[in-house]
Amino acid sequence: MQSKLLKKEMTIPADFLYSPRAATIVKTKQMTANEKFFEIKFDDGEPLGHEPGQFIQLSIFGIGEAPVGICSSPTKEDRSTFEVCVRKVGTFTNALHKLDVGDKLGIRGPYGRGFPIDELKGNDVLIVAGGLGIVPLRSLINFIIDRRRDFGNVMILLGCKGPKDRLFTDDMKEWERMLNINYACTVDRADPDWKGNVGVITTLMPGVHIDKNRTYAVVVGPPIMYKFVIAELLKKGLSENQIILSLERRMKCGLGKCGHCQINSVYVCKDGPTFTYAELKGLGEAL
Amino acid sequence: MRYVSLQKDKLPQFVNSLQKKYKVVAPVKKENLFVFATIEDPEEVELDYMPTILPPKKYFLPQHEKLGSFVKDNVAMADTNIDVEPTVLFGAHTCDIEGIECLDIVFHDTPADPYFGRRKKSIIIIGYECMKPCDEYSTCVTMDTLNPRAGYDIMITDIGDKYILYINSPEGMGIIGKNPIFGKVENERDVKTKLLKLREDKVKNFKVQIDADYKELNKIFGTSYNSKTWQDVGKRCVSCGNCTAVCPTCYCFDINDEVKLDMSGGKRERVWDSCQLDEFAMVTGGENFRKERSSRQRHRYYRKFDYSVKKYSKFFCVGCGRCTRTCMADISLIETVNELAKEHKNAK
Amino acid sequence: MSQSKNKKVRIALFDFADCEGCQLQVTYLNDQLVGLLEHCEIVNFREAISERSDDYDIALVEGSITRKHDEERVKKIRENAKILIAYGSCACIGGVNGLRKKFTQEEAKDIVYKGREFPIDVGEPRPVHEVVKVDYFIYGCPTNNEETIKALKSILIGKGYTPPRYPVCVECKLKENVCLFEKGQVCLGPVTRGGCGAWCTSYGNTCYGCRGLLDKPAQEGQMDILKKNGYTLEELKQKFETYNLCRMMGEQNATEKS
Amino acid sequence: MQQKNLNINVDYLTRVEGHGDIVINVKEGKLEKCELQVIEAPRFFEAMLRGRSIFEAQHITSRICGICSTGHSLASIKASEDAAGFTPTQQTVLLRKLLLHYETLDSHLLHAAFLVAPDALGVPSVLPLLTTHKALVLMVLGMKKDYSDLCDILAGRHTHPITVCPRGFTKLPTKKELQKTKDILTQHVAKLNKIVDLFTTLKLPNFERATEYVALTHPEEYAFLDGNITTTDMRDSVIHPHDYKEVIHEFHVAHSTSKHSKNKRDSYMVGALARININFNKLNKQAKSVASALNFKTPSYNPYMNTIAQVIESAHCLYDAIAIVDHFLKIGINYDEVVSSWPKVDEWPTFKCKARKGVGAVEVPRGILIHEYTINERGIIKNANCCIPTNQNLANIDLDMKKLVPEVLDKSKEEITLLAEMLVRAYDPCISCSCHMLDVKFIE
Ligand SMILES: Cc1cc2nc3c(=O)[nH]c(=O)nc-3n(C[C@H](O)[C@H](O)[C@H](O)COP(=O)(O)OP(=O)(O)OC[C@H]3O[C@@H](n4cnc5c(N)ncnc54)[C@H](O)[C@@H]3O)c2cc1C
């Protein structure tokens, strides 16, 4: 289950295994009360060189590190920067939220196995995002948009708690507008201005028509969502190999050593964070 | 020359000669138990010892290890090189050597861990073969770690009237060198035969307590994931983390930053962690993927007998018995595995 | 807390019902104290200096809150302080003061002040957080300077401080001590919050639980262990009580209520 | 003398351990009120000990006072052992003496150099001394750190010692640690001389009031850890610690949460001055030569001289500590004597406690400290009483002040305040302790 990336890493001098590379924040945006967007550039000008679905370890010395997914596509116009979107939940993320344009931070990575782009190519792609799950998926969606010709039908289903919790609303407007993308969004609880769907994400599923022979579903969201969405997808006839998920676990090293992200015999940081449902099904602690 | 002999009374002299060039760490007494410690006086060395409280992994993966330092307003980590004093690990048992081998596999798996690598390179391992069982908790026969195999520079075997030293590496050769305290071995083939015979004979002294052999073990774990044994073990466990700390093949760690008092900088270090602790697998939002003590204990066993086999084709239990010895709740590896073996057999 | 270059963070120490042992630890900081004083200023430290001030950022509150008068005093401190730290076990969990709770106020007064006219407000020993909001906790009887420094640094750079949630055993094993159970003794290490560096057990004594029970102690497992070692429930309760009576009584009340 | 009104209220005495206020009220030249008020949150240790085992009494009573925790530990252990009928080994006794010496040295030096010297040099606190006597201040700070290190070696920590318990020590120092101990103590000889030099130049107020002095005394040594009780009024007779109540009569006063004590007179004094007045001849020769260097003569009725007595005692303790360490360096430590703080299950049958009383009397820096426990046959404390040195001195302090203030009424208010403060400080009171322990009587 080793990705191409691991070979790349071997060329990093050993000393730098735990040493972050210096980077600077070039743009920030408060997306919701708790989520903030950062555009980051390496001080040496090198691109990050990631694949959609991979993650990096952000580092603030004195505070610590935290793994976060990359939300920009490697096909982005300005390849010298990349983007992340972080929810404020604890020590590190609180400290990160205090940073602004011009502030420096450290980056390790990219790490992990991204979404299986090669397999998705030529096929239909159903993207299901719940809450923060949109963060790594945005990278994939924008990748697909930039390489639209390589993919078949593309459907995006989005679920959030409420209209105010929606991330990347600008992108969403764009996706909604695009004719070659099917886009739907639902919220658990509406507010007076909300005109769209109301209900958990599975309520969108019946309306989705897929060709089970050529569709891959890429699903990212909280653990509770997986259970229901996977059941729906299997009902629609997708095979376990056609369902792709991304998992979140506690991580310290990102290098397959520290043991925190271990799910049964796999390490999320190295073997994942993306998996096919087939890979995870037998793992008792995965979902 | 692969073998030399050493008169028993010359052992302190040998240790003394090592001390001239190396820091020597060896088993010494601590109250009624033993620990590996830097020795000052060769007389402190206790070769007839029970497995130490902590295995020698603490020299390869220290309890607290600095990864590097940093200064304020600079994101680069400096000082990532570690200097390891040339060290001799003296008198390590074969099970512990096997434990170091397990760690070696993990830390050399891509991407290789530079800190472990450097320590491994700087530590010369002189093993000491067990001729009799240490206590009823070890399972070295089942785990096939009783006899020396690999991972050491020199192996000392007590053949009764004297020691035979087997030299297994250029570093080992460097140590033996031309030191006159060692005797020449006339016929290396004879010695080899003699040692093989000795090993055949000594196994008889060891009582095998696990009701499954090496090959069956993995199969047993293949069917035991949902065994009720885990509930029983979980009920007794107090999550003190002792079993993982003392295990020669447990290597999980945490990474922490600590700033200096004047806040001008600080260091990033890694500290031993334990999958038995409540928070170990907790993520944002409070979700904990191994909330129950039973699932954490199961995880530990599976890391020894199943996951490691899937990942590295190797058992990560070396049969040292420490986890059982240290557990105040009397959770016994032998009992647990036998319980699983029984269930496995009955299911069949 | 953001620090501007020239204004030092002002730290104040206060004591309530206690032995002042935790404050005393501050005087043992030596070089580290000097280092700390580069960006902090200690105001209100009755044991060492005379000056007093109401202008401080961080208040270290030592001791349990007992009397009405103390309750008001600590409320004032809370108002003045940006950050309030419960310092030491008396402040964090009630500590040995909790043992007083085995008696009613009247009994206690009678035992000690029998025949005295002097009015005495006995009060109920309470950890500080039961009276005012506490931002951080530094446990220990006495507090351990290594932890105090670690916590202060961590708070000063804005990271905050969470004491370990694992038991004393973790640190004890890392120090390679011979386990007390191995020697046939009863130790509260497995159910006591770590962070002291296994202080007592490293010196051959048992853990007395001075840092308080873990949030989720394996009480059943621990009882089993102790019983196996020949100790009675009564002895056990006694051991737990030494530092944890405030919490134990609180839990009892809670169950009584429900 | 002019007719004067004076109202002094020193709220929160600084530079004494604990909370205390001095109140002096003079109306038209007449002293109306003059007392040391001690009001602190009471903690009821007396109640807390009830029903506890003698094997945890040390741990609990140590928490009476962080500053005097070693003294409380030792007195408690002695009371426990006495009650259980246990005699400690010679090694244990010597090591306990060593620990008590550390405590005395640490406390005396801090008091003399940091709390009293500033007064004698006419500065408000130790801080100005940092400019005038920087080397000395740093030296004393260093010594303080040394004692904390030495306590770490022997007891695990200074505040609330870990290794000391009934029956012995839970951990004994290694040979290397003993050598380190010796090195540190040897360096202190020269350092102590510097402090002695400082005190030869200092002038302490001239004031005398003869009172009764109470201390332990021992036929073979300058009594700290062991001895019988005697007083200067008892001449040469002694009483066993069990009968301490024949001398120490406690009573309540309104202005303090602490108990006061007296014997035949209205008050008595305990502490370094009392000890030296009684046991001067038993001082070692080094201490005696310090006494002559400081021009100290017994008996001294000047309470301000308590500090001088402390400096002399420091010399005694230091040289005695070195002798103890030398002894162990020579014959080695017997590590088989390590004990557990609480008897193991299999040891219990060997404990045949009888229901009886045990008393531990120890000379701690501030004077004689007594713990008295009555236990049942299972070693459970039924009744406890503790006499704290500072409490025993409170009545004497009040009477000293009542004599002192009229003698100095011609001075300014500031000067009077200072003299009164200095007087209280001379006693080195630990108000923390004094409020935390009172009479302990259980009515059953
Ligand atoms: C592969 C991966 C990708 C992620 N991508 C994103 C992202 O794009 N945006 C985002 O906002 N968050 C993301 N996260 C989650 C993010 O890493 C955590 O929210 C963050 O580490 C919390 O750190 P903290 O110091 O702020 O919280 P803490 O104060 O440490 O703790 C808050 C909570 O988070 C848990 N936690 C602590 N450390 C981790 C950790 N390393 N991983 C997971 N949970 C942890 C704690 O148990 C606790 O419940 C990702 C996590 C993983 C593993």
Ligand code: SF4
């Ligand atoms: S699991 Fe137990 S017996 Fe096996 S290597 Fe680890 S400590 Fe030793």
Ligand code: SF4
């Ligand atoms: S926690 Fe212990 S050391 Fe601290 S003040 Fe309270 S009794 Fe004293």
Ligand code: SF4
């Ligand atoms: S070992 Fe136990 S009693 Fe001792 S300091 Fe630590 S928590 Fe407190």
